[in-house]
Each structure stands twice: as C-alpha cells, then as structure tokens.
Amino acid sequence: MHTKIIRNISKNLVLYYLLLSGFLLRLIFANFPGFFVDTNTFFAWSIRVLETGFGGFYSADVWTSYTPGMIYVFYLLGMLKVIFLPNDAQYYIILKLPSIFADLVLSYFVYKQLLKTSGKHIAFYGLAFCLFNPVLIFNASIWGAYDGLMTLFLFLSIYYLNQKKLISSSIYLGLSLLIKPQAIALAPVFGLYILKNFSIKTVVKLALPALLTIIILSVPYFPNSPIFGVFDLIIKMSQDYKANSLFAYNTWGSFGFWIDDSTNLWFLPYRIWGIILFGSFWIYFYLIFYKKKLDVFLFSSLAFLFFFFLPTRVHERYLFSAIPFLIVTALFYKSKMLLMLTAILSFLHLINLYFVYVYYNEFYLQTPKVLYIPGFYEFLEKDGKILSIISTLLFLLITITITRIIIRHKHE
Numbered sequence: 021m022h023t024k025i026i027r028n029i030s031k032n033l034v035l036y037y038l039l040l041s042g043f044l045l046r047l048i049f050a051n052f053p054g055f056f057v058d059t060n061t062f063f064a065w066s067i068r069v070l071e072t073g074f075g076g077f078y079s080a081d082v083w084t085s086y087t088p089g090m091i092y093v094f095y096l097l098g099m100l101k102v103i104f105l106p107n108d109a110q111y112y113i114i115l116k117l118p119s120i121f122a123d124l125v126l127s128y129f130v131y132k133q134l135l136k137t138s139g140k141h142i143a144f145y146g147l148a149f150c151l152f153n154p155v156l157i158f159n160a161s162i163w164g165a166y167d168g169l170m171t172l173f174l175f176l177s178i179y180y181l182n183q184k185k186l187i188s189s190s191i192y193l194g195l196s197l198l199i200k201p202q203a204i205a206l207a208p209v210f211g212l213y214i215l216k217n218f219s220i221k222t223v224v225k226l227a228l229p230a231l232l233t234i235i236i237l238s239v240p241y242f243p244n245s246p247i248f249g250v251f252d253l254i255i256k257m258s259q260d261y262k263a264n265s266l267f268a269y270n271t272w273g274s275f276g277f278w279i280d281d282s283t284n285l286w287f288l289p290y291r292i293w294g295i296i297l298f299g300s301f302w303i304y305f306y307l308i309f310y311k312k313k314l315d316v317f318l319f320s321s322l323a324f325l326f327f328f329f330l331p332t333r334v335h336e337r338y339l340f341s342a343i344p345f346l347i348v349t350a351l352f353y354k355s356k357m358l359l360m361l362t363a364i365l366s367f368l369h370l371i372n373l374y375f376v377y378v379y380y381n382e383f384y385l386q387t388p389k390v391l392y393i394p395g396f397y398e399f400l401e402k403d404g405k406i407l408s409i410i411s412t413l414l415f416l417l418i419t420i421t422i423t424r425i426i427i428r429h430k431h432e
Contacts, residue, residue, distance in 0.1 A: 034144065035131070035144075035147070038148060038151055039127070039147075041151070041152075042123070042124060042127060042151030042152065043120070045151075045152070045157060046123065046157055046160060046161040047120070048161075049157055049158075049161035049162050050116045050117075050161045051113065052161070052162045052390060052391070053112075053381065053387060053388075054116065054162070054164030055162075055164060055165065055376075055377055055381060056381055056385055056387060057380055057385075058163070058165060059115055061083075062094060062164070063111065063112070063115065065077075065084065065094045066094035066095065066098035066101065066115070067098055067101075068084075069091055069094055069095045069098060070095065070099070070102065074095075074240035074241050075242075077091055078249075078253070085253075085256065085257050085260060086257075087198050087199065087200065087250065087253065087257070088237060088250060089198025089199040089200075090166060090198075090199055090200070092237070093118055093166075093199075097111075097114060097115060097117075097118070100114060112164070116160060116161060118169055119160035119161075119165065119166055119167075119168045119169055120160050120161060120168075122160070122166075122169040122172040123150070123151075123156055123157075124151075125172055126150065126168060126172040126175055126344055127147050127150035127151045127344075129175055130146045130147060130149075130150050130175070130347060130348055131143045131144070131146055132179075133146075133179060133182075133317070133348055134146040134147075134348060137352055138351060138352055138354075142352075142354075146347050146351050149347045150343075150344055153366055154366070154367075154370050155340070155343065155366045155367075155369045155370040155373065156168065156340075156343070158370055158374070158377075159337065159340055159373060162377070162391075163373060165340075166199065166200070167200070167337050167341065168340070169199055170199040170200040170202070170203055170341070171340060173192045173193075173195045173203070174192070174193070174196045174206055174341060175344055176192040177189045177192035177193040177196060177206070178206070178209070178316050178317060178320050178345070181209075181316050182316050182317065186222065190225060190226050190227065190228070190229035190230040191229045191230065191233050193206070193210070193230045194230035194231070194232070195233060197230070197234060198233070198234055198237055198238070198250075201254045201257055201258070202327070202338055205323050205326075205338075205341070206320060206323050206324075208302055208319075208323055209319050209320050209323050210226055212306060212309060212310070212319065213226070213314060213316065214226060216309075216314055234250060235247060235250070258333070261333055262280060262281055262282070262291075262333065263277070263278045263279060263280065263281055263332070264279045264281045264283070264290045264294075265277050265278070265279075265408070266278065266333070266334060266335045266336065267335070267372070267375070267376045267379075267404075268328065268334045268335060268338065268339070268372070268408075269336070269368055269372045269404070269407050269410075269412075270328055270330075270339075270408060270411065270412060270415075271294075271329050271408070271412045272290060272332055272408075273404060273405065273411075274408040274409045275290075276404075276405060277404060281294070290332050291332050291333075294330055294331040294332040297330040297331075298326060298330040298331045301330060301419075305319075305322060308423070308426055309426070312426065317345055317348045317349055318349045318353075318422060318426070320345045321342055321345040321346045321348075321349050321422065322419070322422060324338075324339070324341045324345060325339075325342050325415055325418065328415075329411075336369075336372045336373060336376050337373065339365075339369045339372075340369070342365075343365070343366055343369070346358065346362040346365070346418070347359075347362060349425075350362055353425050353429070355421065357421050358421050358425070361414060361421060364414060365414055365418065368407065368410070368411050368414065371400060371407070372411075374391065374400070375397065375401065375404070377391065378392050378397055
C-alpha cells in the first residue's frame with residue numbers, strides 16, 4: 021500500500037508541482053488590497069450572519085443583495101475569524117481563500133477533462149493556462165471576487181453533463197445559481213440538451229435536483245417565504261443596475277458606460293436591442309447544433325460569451341467564466357487560432373478588471389495607489405469605448421472560429 025502511494029505521487033509529481041506553484045503564486049498576490057467595495061461588504065456580511073443567524077440576515081434596512089450560497093461561505097469564514105481571532109488584515113486574506121482554492125480545483129478539472137479526451141501533454145497545457153493565467157490570479161487573489169467559485173460549480177455541472185450523470189450535473193448547477201444568479205447563463209446549454217435528449221426522465225433528472233438544492237439550502241434564510249423567497253431575491257438583484265454596460269468591455273461599452281439601458285438607440289431602448297441580439301445569436305446556434313452532436317464544453321463557451329457581450333446590465337467580471345471553457349475547447353480541437361484569441365481575450369479582460377479596480381479603490385475611495393500606473397490608467401480611462409469595440413470584434417472572431425470548428429467536425 022505504501023509503495024503504491026509513493027508510485028502514485030511520483031507518477032503525478034508534475035501535476036502536484038504545478039498546483040502548488042499556482043497556490044503559492046496566488047498567496048503572494050493575496051497580500052495586495054482587495055477590491056474594497058466587495059471585500060468590505062463580504063467582511064461586514066460574515067459578521068452580520070453570525071449575529072443575526074440565517075433567518076435574520078436579509079433586511080429591507082440593510083443592503084444584503086446576495087444569494088444564500090455565498091452567505092453560507094461568509095458564515096463559515098466568520099466562524100474562522102471568531103475561533104482563531106485573526107486581525108482584520110489577516111481576515112481580508114482569509115476572505116480570498118475560497119476563490120483561491122476554487123481556482124486550483126477548477127484548473128485540476130480542466131486538466132482532468134483534457135486528460136480524458138486529449139492526453140497528458142495537452143492536459144498539462146490546459147492546467148498551466150488556467151493556473152498561471154493572470155486574469156484568474158487577479159480576480160481571486162487581488163480583487164477577492166468569487167467568480168471562480170461559481171465557475172467551478174458550473175464547470176462541474178457541465179463535466180458531469182458530458183458524462184450523462186444528470187443528477188450530479190443538476191445539483192452542481194443548483195449550487196452555482198446559489199453562489200451567483202448569473203450562472204443562469206448556462207440555461208440554454210441545458211435547454212438544448214433536453215431538446216436533443218427529450219424524455220420525462222431527462223427533464224426530471226436535470227430540473228428537479230437543481231430546484232430542490234436551491235430551495236432546501238435557501239429555506240433557513242426566508243422563514244416567511246421558504247419557497248419563493250430566494251426567487252424574489254434574484255429578481256430584485258436583477259433590477260439593481262439598470263445600465264447598458266457596467267464598465268464591461270462589451271458591445272454596449274462601445275457606446276459608453278453606465279448609461280440607463282432604457283435610453284433609445286434609433287427606435288428601441290438599449291435593453292430591447294440587447295434582448296434581440298441575445299435571442300438572435302441563440303436561435304442561430306440552436307439551429308446549427310440541433311442536427312449535430314452537442315459538445316457541451318464548446319456550447320458553454322458560447323453561452324458565457326453571449327451572456328457577456330450581448331445583453332445590457334453586464335458587469336466587467338461576467339466574462340471570467342468563459343475562459344476555462346474556451347481553454348478546454350481550444351485544446352480539445354487543437355485550434356491554435358482559438359487558443360491565441362482566448363489569450364488575447366484574457367488580456368483584455370485583465371485590463372478591464374485592472375481599470376475598474378484602480379478606478380474604485382485608488383480614485384473613488386482614495387486608498388493608497390498600489391496598482392496605479394500613470395499613463396496606462398489614463399489611457400484605459402480615455403479609450404474604454406475603443407477597447408470595448410476591439411473586445412467585441414474579438415468576440416465576433418471567436419464566434420466565427422467556433423462556427424468553423426463546428427462545421428469542420430460534422431458529427432451526426
């Protein structure tokens with residue numbers, strides 16, 4: 021038994037070294053100040069949920085507009101603070117740990133998926149692309165955001181859907197929705213899967229576990245409305261920011277940022293144009309995929325890209341989830357073009373996050389200028405529309421590249 025363990029460790033030594041390197045790198049960057057608008061809120065909520073309990077957390081008098089999945093995480097982190105009594109500076113780093121560990125596990129499952137389909141060599145490329153991708157590191161270790169945790173559950177949901185383990189897939193989908201409602205971006209993927217494999221059994225296995233997961237885990241937070249409370253909260257959250265683009269380098273950022281999305285463009289509001297674009301792209305790709313074998317990783321890449329670039333009311337961080345799926349897709353199909361475009365998209369996403377971080381932390385809140393780069397920041401501030409146009413053109417190029425991949429691989 022002992023010999024078998026040693027042999028297994030020796031066999032996977034490169035994997036362990038890469039994961040450890042990715043972890044240590046993230047720990048180093050975790051010492052940078054977090055995005056204070058978020059991290060200060062997370063700090064306060066982790067204390068609040070300990071004081072009020074789950075049933076008293078949500079209040080009309082205090083801004084608590086976040087889904088219960090994350091409040092469970094803050095509750096556990098708050099317990100760590102109480103038990104081990106770290107000072108506040110240490111606790112801000114602890115608040116980043118769930119995202120850091122989520123990055124590592126997500127990277128491992130990217131590796132595991134590619135190992136099944138493309139061999140160890142390609143799998144290591146995918147692992148390294150995730151572990152050492154600057155935008156993933158910035159999001160978790162510097163910003164302190166939880167997009168990585170949601171993306172991990174979404175990736176697991178698609179990972180098990182690809183294996184036709186529908187109940188596991190559904191549970192992870194439910195968990196991802198409890199972490200962040202924008203996980204709904206994957207709904208069209210599950211919708212097409214149901215259409216192509218329609219049966220009552222399929223519908224029940226994919227819908228019921230997710231629904232039960234959401235309701236059961238939400239009940240403690242909504243004693244007065246145990247069934248519908250969480251859904252009312254999600255609807256309320258969707259109404260928080262009625263703008264065309266919330267600093268996102270996307271289609272609507274080409275017109276400027278934080279413009280009321282009821283503003284007319286020609287004869288229709290931005291909001292309606294966004295819905296039309298979003299619907300049109302999905303109809304087109306549904307028609308393409310309906311008669312072909314459904315690659316759920318490729319289709320998920322499109323789902324996140326469409327969700328970021330086409331509708332209004334999109335934050336800059338909504339692009340994050342597309343990147344791991346694009347990495348898997350590019351490496352599986354051995355598309356150097358798609359891999360290069362994914363790298364460029366990652367860079368644009370990084371500078372998008374950088375600009376928003378510096379704008380709010382170091383100018384709006386006037387914290388010490390730790391990451392401010394004179395000249396570069398001013399360029400980003402001045403040319404956000406141009407960068408949005410470039411990013412949108414890149415999205416179209418990625419979409420065309422993926423379309424060609426689909427046509428080239430005519431699986432019936």
